Amino acid sequence: MFSVAGTTHSQTQTTALPPSAPAAPSAFPAEELAEMMTYRHLGPGSMASAANSLEEYYLEKYTKEGQDRDVFPKLIYGPGAEDAKINGELKLCLYNTRALDALALVAAAAGCRLEPIPALPDGSEDKKGPQRVIGYYVSTAMRLPEAQAPEIKPALKSLPRNVIGTVGLTLGEQNGDILIRDVVPGLPAAQSRAIVPGEKLLSIAEEGATEVRAAEVGQEKVSELLAGEPGSKVRVTVAPPHGDGQPKVVILTRQPGPPPMVPPPLVKVVEPVLDTFAYVTTDVRPHPFIPGHDPNSPVFRHNLTNLAGAAPATPDMPAASPPPTGPLVRIYSVADIMKGDESQVPAWQTDLEKLVMESLEHASLLSGERPVLSLHRNTRVLIVKASAQQHEIIQQIITVLKENEAASAKDPGALQR
Known part of the structure; x- marks a missing residue:
């Protein structure tokens, strides 16, 4: 549906700047600040909609593939979670695994993790066996410095014996x-x-x-x-x-069992959700592996070194924690480059994934773990799990696509010339 250069794109609505976002400092263009604020507010503002959109996405995906209804993923809650046990480690039902992974990815991008909510045992026999998981809540403990991390006890949802x-x-x-x-x-x-x-x-x-x-x-x-x-x-x-x-x-x-139509809540958001991204530099960094890249255009990218001591990018933005040693989960606003209506989104995502993989292969960055791309439709945010080097390429691909979209909006014939 698109390539980096030589294609005209239609305009789509951009992600709105959250009302609580501060005024743009002079060091940051308004568009870049809007993107930053979208990242910052992803956690508390969209966790519920993320759950809904992911469930709809997997329902549509696996129905099209002709899979049996009992096989495609469902988010864990209520009686459907009876086979999800905690016994030393978390074990998930087969049909829940993929959706739970995707929701965990959204949580990780917001600087959180999903923690299980086990049901309280009903009797002495239940106390001997593994507990049943009835849902998940979002924990931010892993993103806080160790000395400041509050004690978060297991969240048990009391379910008294039901007479209904x-x-x-x-x-x-x-x-x-x-x-x-x-x-x-x-x-x-x-x-x-x-x-x-x-x-x-x-x-x-x-x-x-x-x-x-x-x-x-x-x-x-x-x-x-x-x-x-x-x-x-x-x-x-x-x-x-x-x-x-x-x-x-x-x-x-x-x-x-519980009355019909009243499942327990899927997630409980634990405040506060801290920003986990450090936007501290604008940099000019042309890359030979991206066709059509303008070497004179600024590339807004993560500073991947010395994040622990990075100064906040805005007055109320806390400094980021040190980056993990493994793959990084980052998010990219793609609202202004997504083309077409909802029915065309899967094809758009497929084309983007193809472009990313081809660019990474050309840069010899696919020898290790392959990146995972997941599109959160409700907020038009691309969630990516990849290495730091892979993120550099992906960031520049998104930047080039935005530049091409802006150029085609101003002059539809610009890219063809």
Whole structure:
């Protein structure tokens, strides 16, 4: 969809400067300061939207690849986390692993890490075994100097024994019909193997009671009727969404669990989120491996040396901690160079990854660990895990693309000349 030189790009909306950002000091152009502030405020402002966008991204990605619904990743919360155990080390369900890695990447870019929230044991038997993970919270302890790091005790979410029984159905409403939005793994509806997402819920009845038509009473009432005493039975009638099959009657036995539609929170953000990036220099650094690069244009880049003693780039920005010895996670604002609508974003990202890999291969920087690129769509931020040398190339690629976009906006024929 694009190359570094010779292509005209359409304009997209740039990432807005957060309201709390200070006025631009004279040493920094406004555009660069806006980019810095986007990085600084990524953590507390977008962790929830990051979780949502990542879940949507993986849902779309693995559905297109034809993978089974039980295989593609889901973010861990509620009953779906029953197989995620803590026993010396964290073990994740297979279908959660990729999404959790991606969310951890977002957290790392914001200078945080994800910490598990285990459920409190319900009884003496539970105390002998590994604890169940019901969610994650975001910890900033790893980014603070050791002497200043507050003591963060394990965050346990108390879940008293629940007297409400559930069948594990998540409902939705469309055109007056009650639809099955999701079937929670491990609960009665999933165990029956008779109910699948997308089907209509036609009616519901307690054992021995009169049947209630779902469309007549609405989603809220149906959710109430699905909940009841653990061990009691409920009869539901479901049908294919387009009327191309016979209705099915399924009898389900309620199990103890949280009420339908009320999963525990996915993450809890622990304040404050400190800035983890040092923007202390503007530098002129042409690079021979990037076609079309203007050697006279300034390249705004990380100072990769002596970060521990770096002075803050703005009055309220704390100095960065020493960089890790392994791969670095950094983020790049790409809002003003992303081309096309949402349907074109996957192709745009594929093209960018191809350009990055070709440039790194040309620079002989692919012999070790390959970089990982992840696009956070809601904030139009590219999250990259790569070595310091690889980041230098990637930073310059993003800079050149921005320069080309700005040039094409001013003069559409400039790049062709």
